[in-house]
């Protein structure tokens with residue numbers, strides 16, 4: 001049984017997050033998808049194909065963690081399975097955000113390996129468990145695929161380290177998760193800035 005006030009709060013928060021992320025150029029066109037955990041086995045997730053800067057509460061639906069709709073005929077995000085996967089793998093995750101920011105997309109195309117390592121940046125302390133700029137912060141990079149269950153299998157291996165807070169899909173965008181939506185929004189903002197720094201540094205080398 002879904003707690004309706006919890007759902008209404010999640011819907012309003014995700015609508016607001018969409019506006020914020022669109023204004024910050026993180027989700028051009030209908031790119032990106034968002035979710036908030038409702039309970040152990042359900043999430044509120046964006047309906048597929050909606051413009052994330054112009055969401056209304058009806059554009060946020062309920063699914064289980066396998067992306068099966070609950071009480072709705074709408075189609076959840078094409079990538080809802082990737083959100084449910086994070087809630088299954090990370091008990092503490094309360095929100096997942098997927099963005100298509102320029103820096104994440106470009107950096108993931110430049111990087112031929114399966115990892116981007118961020119180090120030396122003070123802003124890394126935004127992430128839970130990071131207390132110094134001297135940390136080596138790994139962001140896995142997986143190849144893009146339109147086969148979402150196959151992509152999820154790649155992601156499952158890539159994020160197996162519990163210290164992982166985010167991953168990139170090559171040529172596509174960023175996934176990150178946190179205990180609550182505001183912390184997750186902060187991570188999107190921090191990662192976008194850090195990817196931008198990495199791109200600039202790579203151009204200078």
Ligand SMILES: CSC[C@@H](O)[C@@H](O)C(=O)COP(=O)(O)O
Nearest residue numbers: 030031032033048049050077078
């Ligand atoms: C604008 S194409 C982007 C989609 O293929 C997908 O990657 C995406 O981020 C949004 O898909 P959606 O089904 O609306 O959640």
Ligand SMILES: [Zn+2]
Nearest residue numbers: 031032172173
């Ligand atoms: Zn996407």
